[in-house]
Amino acid sequence: MSNDTLRDLSQNPLVQRLGVPRIPVLRRHVPGAPLLDGPALVGTVGGGTFADAVRALLKNEGVAEAAEGKVAGVVLDATAARTLDDLAAVQEFLTPAVRRLAPNGRLLVLAPEPTEDPEAAAVAQAFDGIVRSVAKEVRAGATANLLVVHPDAPPAALDSSVRFLLSGRSAYVDGQVVHVGVPVGPEQDPIGMDAPAEPVAPLAGRVAVVTGAARGIGAAIADTLARDGAVVVAVDVPAAGEALAAVANRTGGTALQLDITAPDAADRLLAHLRERHGRVDVVVHNAGITRDKLLANMDADRWNAVLAVNLRAQLVINGALLEGDLLSDTGRIVCVASTSGIAGNRGQTNYAASKAGVIGMIRALAPRAAARGVTVNAVAPGFIETEMTARMPLGTREGGRRINSLRQGGLPVDVAETVGWLGQAESGGVTGQVVRVCGQSMIGA
């Protein structure tokens, strides 16, 4: 039994007979499980050049292609689409393909970046509308997402993103648009999509810091990164020391009791990393607080406390990391924002300021960090089933849970899997992006 009673009840045929629609049980990643639960369909319009690489990836993952019948995944390479006639071909491909999509299926469209030509720019942008709409149409836990591909991106740059968006790791990522560019850093990864199937431990050998790791989403991030092979440095305030130690013991990493707003926080974090691990590859800024009040009743303490934890500490630590030499040349900084920072939320001007600020920060840092091989991205969770959301009044909680395309809240692990994807060395083509983990919530859409 989960804490979503309505979803649990809706699995019962008797309840369904009363007219209650079935709320899907989402397919989530299980180590060792196949990328997709069944065969896939791969298509192309306008002569896209990535489809062959996707086919090779699927073959290596043991996923067959099926000309007819139900499919667990559909990938359309439309990166060469330039004309309205190409768009007509997109509809011709997608309409029967969507009918064939199995429950918990994955639809993934690869689209071009807009160019200066008005028709080509219109066509490129049209994919945004297509994918965001079809994501609202597909049922039973299926998702639809869009990768906008830079014309010079090598096929290998798409590898980790295609895997993530087809797999159970992206269970609560729906209706999202992510740009994939030429991987950052001085050297390009020479490995193509015909690389071996995803290793069981895609983060093996990487050192990851997770702030706010003692509980909630941060603890799930620590668990997930450790499951995928990373050595995790779990950071939280001294008051959470016991829970923090439990996370560090469970994940086999180290714990650092640290208030990230302390004046010497960056120095102490860097010293811990240098002394205990000698380096860092993945930095996850997850620690966050709320101090809700309507702006008319807001006081400086509430305002400043939220900005200090959620934004200032990230700015200071990122500054120190990017100036120093501890962050490796496949460094990945992942900041936890929120859909409140995109859509705004009543009573949360301080929180939304901090989370929107995080989005501004990652966009400014991404081009600066690129030269040294570092990516900077944000994940923006929507309604996630945590202790915090369990304490909401029933009406607010039910509202938050259902106003998204998957008609349920996400789990902390859904945020964690998204962080894990962005943390991979292979995800160097994804930077300056904000990925919502919100089941395509209508809030912040």
Ligand code: NAD
């Ligand atoms: P939580 O309150 O359960 O956990 C936050 C952790 O951060 C706690 O362990 C806390 O001790 C730690 N922390 C707070 N201040 C700190 C400081 N100064 N130094 C070090 N650690 C500190 O919260 P959660 O629900 O797990 O949220 C995690 C992140 O996800 C936050 O950034 C939050 O804003 C964001 N988020 C959560 C939701 C949701 O639905 N739960 C939605 C959107 C965004």
